[in-house]
Amino acid sequence: MFAQKISDALYYVGVNDRKNELFERMISLPHGVTYNSYLLVDEKVTLFDSVEICYAEESIDKIRRVLGERKVDYMILHHIEPDHSSGIRQYLAVYPDMQLVCTQKAAEMLQGYYGVTANIKTVDEGEELSLGSHKLKFIFAPMVHWPEVMMSYEQTEKILFSADGFGCFHTLDGAIVDRQLNIEPHISEMERYYVNIVGKYGLPVQNLFKKLADYSIDTICSLHGPVWQEHKDRVMGVYDRLSKYEGAEGVVIVYGSMYLHTEAMAEAIACGAHEITKNVIVHDASKSDVSQIITDIFRYKGFVVGSPTYNGAIYPRVQEVVERIEHRGLKNRVFAAFGSFTWAGQAVKLLNEFGQRMKYDVVDPIEVKHAMQGTDDYNRFYSLGREVALKCKN
DSSP states (O other): OOOEESSSSEEEOOEEEOSOSEETTTEEOTTOEEEOOEEEESSSEEEEOOOOGGGHHHHHHHHHHHHTTOOOOEEEOSOOSHHHHTTHHHHHHHOTTOEEEEOHHHHHHHHHHHOOOSSEEEOOTTOEEEOSSOEEEEEEOTTSSSTTOEEEEETTTTEEEOTTTTOOSSOOOSOOBGGGSOOHHHHHHHHHHIIIIITTOHHHHHHHHHHHTTOOOSEEEOSSSOEESTTHHHHHHHHHHHHTTOOEEEEEEEEOOSSSHHHHHHHHHHHHHHTTOSOEEEEETTTSOHHHHHHHHHHEEEEEEEEEEETTEEOHHHHHHHHHHHHHTOOSOEEEEEEEESSSOOHHHHHHHHHHHTTOEEOOOEEEESSOOHHHHHHHHHHHHHHHHHHHHO
């Protein structure tokens, strides 16, 4: 394996993971993921983050091909989540004199996870570290998306080493810099990454943007996904928009249906919404990937959810979606609930309470006994979709 050059002094020594099917053992990876590490060669040789343990030897081999017998002076640890730190003992076995540079909280995590306590240099917000002709300045980014997170700004080449910030799912298939890639798949996977990994922490992301306003950034080196140069403003815009919970015009309809009665209602709602907007997405919660469902709910302003009453509660697959949205604190949505029951209705009531609890713009819900019957029922659901879409458009 060979390192890939980003600039005269900077190399990519990260890895692709095409084997893992579930990120954090729960988020699907249809296009894989990267664990990024970077090597800066100056008077001091600096490694930015390690990789996941099973890929550490591959990354170390890339480093050796660049350095030969030369040693690594510093490892900057921006984030101690194990997908970026679990390989650290392998690196230390090869470069035992390497100084680990991190926040105080990160130092505590190093001890807690790996028993590493020696040769650690903790830094403060705004502290600088000279590497020769390159100089780093440390920017703390707590809760983007762990409390120990920091970023590094390299002042000569104007590089932001951004930890998980501005990261995305998707492997790098032969190229690492955005200008060499068709970035659209990466942008789509960036939205899914943000929603599922960072989504709860909109305010910390906005606080980070206030700090970054003081820096001129030419390159973003994240811990997942491409190196951003040509499209750096676009990817920062994705994070800015999602962290503000700004939904585009459109309606996402999510339903659970055991015997297709609730599904028929969802179809009628979709037809009504399509009279107003082209952006209508319908998800069967029993089939669609939940990470994609909640990504679409983040993307669009309208959120309509339907469920039959199931054991006196919300259908479980729909309940999972609702809980994930509530956990992430998604704001500013137009919301409606719908559903059916056979002998005692409860699901629609609970869904409507969720919408009110989230302080959404709640449209009156519709609940029917047994199944949708005839034109009058159809028109009610059609009108519900139309009303939600109109509110989103306005």
